[in-house]
Amino acid sequence: MPQITVDYSVTMAPAFDRAGFARALHTATVDIAAAKPEACKTQFRSSEFTAFGYEDPEALEHAIVHVTIGLLAGRSDETKAKLTETVLELLREHVAQDGFALHASAEVRDLDPSYRKFNA
Template identity: 40%
Template sequence: MPFVTVEYSERLADTFDRKGFAREVHEVAPPSINASTEAFKTRFRRIEESYFGAAEDDIDAVFVQVAILSGRTPKAIEELSETVLEIARKHVTGLAGRRLHVMVETREMERDFYRAHKE
């Protein structure tokens, strides 16, 4: 915990340094929410098909969702979102002739209801 889920357009598979993104998020982001590097977990999902607006088919996208336990200040959450957005933009390159949208949403998970098991 935190959980980072990244969905990205299939076309970006060769231009998105996913390992570099995850490594940097895990190293840089923890202080903004008082978490440890070891706590961060990132997974990636390739988007095979997506549609934007009214028939806009020249857009590739990276959607990042960061789920954190509740209790952080709005400023800390905003700082985390900005940090993750900056890191994502460094690790993905748009394709020639196409537009690139990179979005980050940080959401809180209710601390009282979160459970985990580790072995």
């Protein structure tokens, strides 16, 4: 915990500083949500094909990124909102303007009580 997943259009990969974003996001998650630094884990998943509205996906005029942060229950709605707002600010800082319209979103959700983990 936290479990962080970043889904993004592969077309934006060259413009996305994933390493810098992950470091900044981990710092923000520790500061805002009182997570432990060693507990922050982020997976980046690129999508080969994304579509936006009725536009031709082959035109590559749009890129989509969505960040999901799963936290153990107990954070206030205000804390979750502050974290999602910070995620969007960090995306603005770590995605270069590269000829596409960026559509970014983020959510913080409580992990289900059945959540378990192990380290090997």
